[in-house]
Amino acid sequence: NAGVTQTPKFRILKIGQSMTLQCTQDMNHNYMYWYRQDPGMGLKLIYYSVGAGITDKGEVPNGYNVSRSTTEDFPLRLELAAPSQTSVYFCASNGDSNQPQHFGDGTRLSIL
Amino acid sequence: AQSVTQLGSHVSVSEGALVLLRCNYSSSVPPYLFWYVQYPNQGLQLLLKYTTGATLVKGINGFEAEFKKSETSFHLTKPSAHMSDAAEYFCAVSDRGMYGGSQGNLIFGKGTKLSVKP
Numbered sequence: 177n178a179g180v181t182q183t184p185k186f187r188i189l190k191i192g193q194s195m196t197l198q199c200t201q202d203m204n205h206n207y208m209y210w211y212r213q214d215p216g217m218g219l220k221l222i223y224y225s226v227g228a229g230i231t232d233k234g235e236v237p238n239g240y241n242v243s244r245s246t247t248e249d250f251p252l253r254l255e256l257a258a259p260s261q262t263s264v265y266f267c268a269s270n271g272d273s274n275q276p277q278h279f280g281d282g283t284r285l286s287i288l
Numbered sequence: 289a290q291s292v293t294q295l296g297s298h299v300s301v302s303e304g305a306l307v308l309l310r311c312n313y314s315s316s317v318p319p320y321l322f323w324y325v326q327y328p329n330q331g332l333q334l335l336l337k338y339t340t341g342a343t344l345v346k347g348i349n350g351f352e353a354e355f356k357k358s359e360t361s362f363h364l365t366k367p368s369a370h371m372s373d374a375a376e377y378f379c380a381v382s383d384r385g386m387y388g389g390s391q392g393n394l395i396f397g398k399g400t401k402l403s404v405k406p
Binding site for chain 1: 297320322324329330331332333334337339378382393394396397398399
């Protein structure tokens, strides 16, 4: 029972590079979310999806893009990495919007 | 718009002492409220949730929280702290739609780090 799986766990990028953070869930959940966590700031919602083919911006979407071609996968893309995007990124999902969200273990991203 | 305020970024208690982590919320609709726990280098795990019904909610690991509408609070308590309770705790409110349906987006507080002294 894998739940929500995020890869990679750690990554160091140079300024201006691009990368994709992968998130997959095996619970057939419709709703998926991307958050970033910065020290002392809690979690901020970047993007979310209510089902395959449907995505929407959260509180802090600038500098990121997402896609949702399947129910299972919800990748987050950084096109031009900036030092301000150094953070821990969490993916989450739930099957119903009233249900608790299940979180992955996070991706720790440093941009130098 | 919904918001969450957690009072105290760090709380330290002795093992066996009462744990009290404070959370106040702001919401224009009846809220759905959650407490999550995060252990080092891990994701968030749900401790408990309040949606409707009984205002005293029991969660995992002996934690409970009471929804007090008049005080707009949802404080987390545990009668006796254990060393394994040391973690960061997040209170969250659901970004519910105006007509009662829940969008499902969570608004998180900034977190409270709990330390437990032997």
